[in-house]
Amino acid sequence: MKVADYAVARGDAVISTIGLGSCVAIAIYDRLARVGGLAHVLLPAEGLSRDAANRAKFPTTAVPLLLEEMRKLGARGPYVAKIAGGSSMFGALLPASGINMGERNVVSSRQALASAGVALAAEDVGGEHGRSVYFHLTDGRVMVRSLKTGDLVL
Secondary structure, three states: OOOOEEEEEEOOOEEEEEEEOOOEEEEEEEOOOOEEEEEEEOOOOHHHOOOOOOHHHOHHHHHHHHHHHHHHOOOOOOOEEEEEEOOOOOHHHOOOOOOOHHHHHHHHHHHHHHHOOOEEEEEEEOOOOOEEEEEEOOOOEEEEEEOOOEEEEO
């Protein structure tokens, strides 16, 4: 999946997104239905984009979108979420008062999940390294891969 995109599936599928820097991957899972959704969000708020039509671009719209699409595949909850990403890829280049877009994406993702009543079960966020995410719908496992830190299972 690409930036500002999402996918929803059920059963034995694996949904993945690569190249997360300051972006955040939001994975939501319904264990009973074995239905999951993954969004690769780009920006923390709609006001930061000239084009806000793409609901997968922002946490506040991506979380409800994932839940709507998951319900179409039989998900009813309870839901749990895992997030990854939100790096400060060029943190050394930011002035001390500079905006850390990765951190803002993480905060916005947490808030969007809380607003939707979805529990955040695990996260791998921050730092200064890129990540790729592989969401296994057989068991809700999220594999986070990074060249710098190796593999981590959430």
